[in-house]
Amino acid sequence: MSTASTIDYPGFTASARLSDSLQQVLVDLTALHLNGKQAHWNVVGRNFRDLHLQLDEIVALARDAADTIAERMRALQSVPDARPETVAAGTSLPTFPAGEQSTTAVVDLTTTMLQATVATLRSRHDDVDSEDPTTADLFHTIIDDLEKQAWMISSENRGR
Numbered sequence: 001m002s003t004a005s006t007i008d009y010p011g012f013t014a015s016a017r018l019s020d021s022l023q024q025v026l027v028d029l030t031a032l033h034l035n036g037k038q039a040h041w042n043v044v045g046r047n048f049r050d051l052h053l054q055l056d057e058i059v060a061l062a063r064d065a066a067d068t069i070a071e072r073m074r075a076l077q078s079v080p081d082a083r084p085e086t087v088a089a090g091t092s093l094p095t096f097p098a099g100e101q102s103t104t105a106v107v108d109l110t111t112t113m114l115q116a117t118v119a120t121l122r123s124r125h126d127d128v129d130s131e132d133p134t135t136a137d138l139f140h141t142i143i144d145d146l147e148k149q150a151w152m153i154s155s156e157n158r159g160r
Contacts, residue, residue, distance in 0.1 A: 014076035029066035031091035114150035
């Protein structure tokens with residue numbers, strides 16, 4: 001029989017506010033990952049292959065960023081929750097439609113999801129930075145990566 005450890009961990013512990021901010025970011029990154037795979041599997045049309053591969057890059061970025069945030073939460077004695085029902089109930093991302101989607105629609109939908117995830121990070125940034133600049137640094141990297149992907153994918157539909 002295993003028992004919970006009673007060891008007190010020294011160091012910084014996240015406040016409820018910081019934990020809530022990290023949890024919201026985790027939920028949106030997880031939703032971005034899952035919706036990105038949905039798009040990857042169901043995109044059809046012109047430039048299919050390039051978009052199919054680019055969606056895998058976005059999915060990998062979202063998955064890695066979610067892992068970074070969840071592990072940061074654990075390092076700060078906070079408990080991440082990315083169960084499907086938690087993600088579905090808590091994400092600020094729009095719902096990705098079922099079925100096949102044209103490349104043009106997927107570009108627009110993915111751009112919107114990337115921008116929504118960035119908006120969550122930016123809306124939580126100042127509170128996070130005031131409590132934990134180290135976590136805010138993680139946010140900076142994720143924001144930079146997601147904004148680059150939003151620019152790159154949105155360029156597919158420009159000039160059409």
